[in-house]
Every structure is written in structure tokens, then in C-alpha cells.
Amino acid sequence: MGKNLQNEGRLRPIDLARAHGLSTQAVRNYEEGGILPAADRTPHGYRAYTPLHALALRAFLALLPGHGHQVAGSILRAVNRGEADEAFRLIDASHAQLLEDRRTLQAVESAIRDLTRAPASEADAASETGSTFIGPLAVKLGIRPATLRKWENAGLVRPRRDQLTGYRVYDASDVRDARLVHQLRRGGYLLEQIAPLIDQVRAAGGLEPLEGALRDWQGRLSARARAMLTGAAELEAYLRERG
Template sequence: MKLKCLWRVVHVARTTGSELEWYTTSQVAAASSYSVQQIRDLERLGVIPSSARQSNGYRRFTRIHVTALRAYRDLAISVGPVAARATMQDIRRLPHDEAVARIVVLHVGLARQREDALAALRALDSIVDESADEPPAVPGDSMSITELSAALGVRASTLRFWEAEGLVAPERGGSQSVRCYPPGAVRYARVVAALRAGGYRIPAIHGVMVSLRDLDSATDAREALRSQLSNIAARSVALLRAGADLAELLESPAPGNAMSHCG
């Protein structure tokens, strides 16, 4: 039994490519910049593998735990802490090919966000270019809510919601106060649609629209979208860093199991 247990420890050491070293919770905290309590919480949540225990009950960690903590930190930067926790849990319980696919999906998601932001930026530039050559509005040169919703590819209820949020202000005409959208309101609606396509939420769009008094100040919307692209790039770099650590975790046995049944 003792020989079998020793073989298992040596096997883990060879698999990880170095001699097996044990670390206390405090040592792992110092190496990872997490607090002792955070490490305990992350272990309890299944973000990092379970630690081995000494006869006195103290936890024993390995460098794989430090790698897992580093991977989680970068994942949290790239996709947020909730998705990061779910990913760390999934790669430990899923079959190898499914775990790899789980990570690939994160890259695809960020790439899609970047494409959306670029599409929104192109749409905004197109709106500004069109407005420069647009003739002055004439009476009756407006769109109904049905026409505008069809032009933007959104529901009429979405336009009413944007109106309630102060993003778009249609005019009211006729005895039934029917909404109509003059050219200025149409442009605002198109800017809102472009920002929504870029992944912006209503509060952020509201801040842009408040300062967007006319299309000459569309710089604010452009800067917001360029900031979004910079943010996506930074998150993508963090995901690339996490990828190297995640690959190591996928190829490593659970460190806590090496001595879990040793006497």
C-alpha cells in the first residue's frame, strides 16, 4: 500500500514536469495575490482543485493550484467572474474535448463582440456621412413608427422603449397623437441602433445621446465604440494568457488526488 501510494505521488510529479512541491495556504496566497480566505472560497466553489490534507487537517497545495488561480484571474478579466467560475468548474468535470470546446467558445464570443462593435462604428460613420449631404427637412418628411421599425430591423415596442428612456423623441400628430419621426429623430434612432449593435446597454447609450446634440458631436459615439474595441482587445489578451494556464490544467491530473488515499 505504501509503495502504491509513493508511485502515485511520483507519477504526478513526472506528469507535471517537476518534483512535486507542497505549499501551505499562506504560501499559495503569497504566490497568487489572493487572500487566504479567497483561496478557501475558490476551492469550495470548485474553481480550483481540492487540496490534499495533512494528518493535522491543514491544506496542502501544489503549483497546479497556483496555475488554476492565475487562470481564473485572467478569465475573470476577459469574461467576468461568473463566467470565469463556470469555466473553471466545467474544465474539471467535462471530457477533454468538451472542456477544450468550452474555452474556444469564449474566444468566439469576444470575436463576435469585436465584430459587432466594428459594425456599429461603420454604421455610425455612414449615418454621419449621409447627414452631411442631406437636404433640409420639409413638412411631412417623416417616418411612422412602423416604417422606422422596419428600416432599423427592430420592433415598434423597442422604439417606444427607447422613447421612454429619453433616447429618441418622436413628434406627435393628428387627433390620435400618432408618433412620427422627422429626419433628426430618425438619425438619433439609427445611432441608438448602432450602439445597441455594438453591445452597449441603455444607461451607457443614454450618456452618449445626452451629449450627442447633433451629428457634429458624433465624436462622442465614435469614442465610445473605440473604447469598446480597446476594452475587447485587453480582454482578449487576458484570455490568451489564461489559455496557456488552462492548457496546462487540462493536461494535469487533479493534484489533490495524489495522496487522498494515502495512509
């Protein structure tokens, strides 16, 4: 079947471009980047694509929303090299990341539930034994101390300074804020988007902005999941025709 598609219905770059809302240069770039199989040339040196190229392009564009440009391109390049197992590994990794993002969202939601259950005064009344320093907290979160300092400069965490040593001391409320910032950053939110949410938590003036952000995050995860299904179907069609 693949050989039939390879030989039937010659297509020009403009034909592929128009059918998919792209420029002819984009189509050429995709071929040069290995996302499309190498095209034959006419006697005059023009590229001659086939319906198989159209299937490859369709698969790539369908994979983009769920996997991103870099991974989608790597998947098609692996397929075109005849390395289907590598393509499947890349797809598996994307699904694993989506699952991890879902777990992160659940962790944020759990943190918010804890925040709503615990009065702000409780968090502020943490004992010295519940305090920590910048190094251990960075290790616990899996980030660099410089990242915590950046969050501090943005007003997202507010550690006090030890009077004797000058070291930053993070109490329970600071750790809570740092965890929340870390989780929201993993969800794709910018520092300037997180700042008002942290302020809302501190002021205990309502969690509606944060709840809205979580709903938006959940919606984006669901959209990615559906896009992955669509991309898988188009990739399967391309694989089937390649033979």
C-alpha cells in the first residue's frame, strides 16, 4: 500500500502548503528537517511530493498540540528513519509527563484544601523546629537555591533573616508558599501570574482566582490528552501506509 502511495498523485509544495494552511517554505523546511520523507525531484529539479508526504505532514500537525514541536518532530524523524520503536518511546514519554502533570495538579488542589482548612494564624505560629534553611528547602523541592532567591525577589516567598547569622529562615507558611509556587510553575504559570494568587492565599480573601487557574490547568491537560489521541490516529494512518 505504501508503495502505491509513493507513486501516485504527484503533489507540488504549494499543494501541500495550501491543504494544511502553511507556506511552501514551511513544507520545504519540514522535509529538510526530516519531518517529511525526502521528496523526488522532477527533471527540472522541482520537488515532487506524494499522498504519503501529505499523510506525514498531517500526522506531524496532529501531534503538535499534544506533544509540542520538538517531540512531534522527533517522532516523525524516527518513523522516517524506520525506527518506529523510538517513536513509540517518545510518545510514551509524553504520556508519562502528562500523567505527572496530572499528579502535580492534584497536589496543588490538595495544598489548596489544606490552606482552606488551616487558618493563616496556624501557619504563622510554626515553631523553630518546623523551620528550614534555603539549601534543604531547595533540595526538597528539587530546585536551585537561586530559584528560591528569585521567588523571594518577586515577593512570592518571604523568609525572615536569622539575627545572628543573617541566613534565610523559612517557617511553615514560607514552605507552603514555596511549594505552591513550585507546583504552579510546573503547571506553566508565570511568576507574575502566580503573585496575585499567593497574595490571595496570604490575605485569606478568597481562593476564586486560584480555583479559576486550577480549572484552566485541568482544561489544558484534558485538551492535551485529546490532542494526543488525535495525533495517535493520524500517526497510525501514516505508519499503516508506509508499510
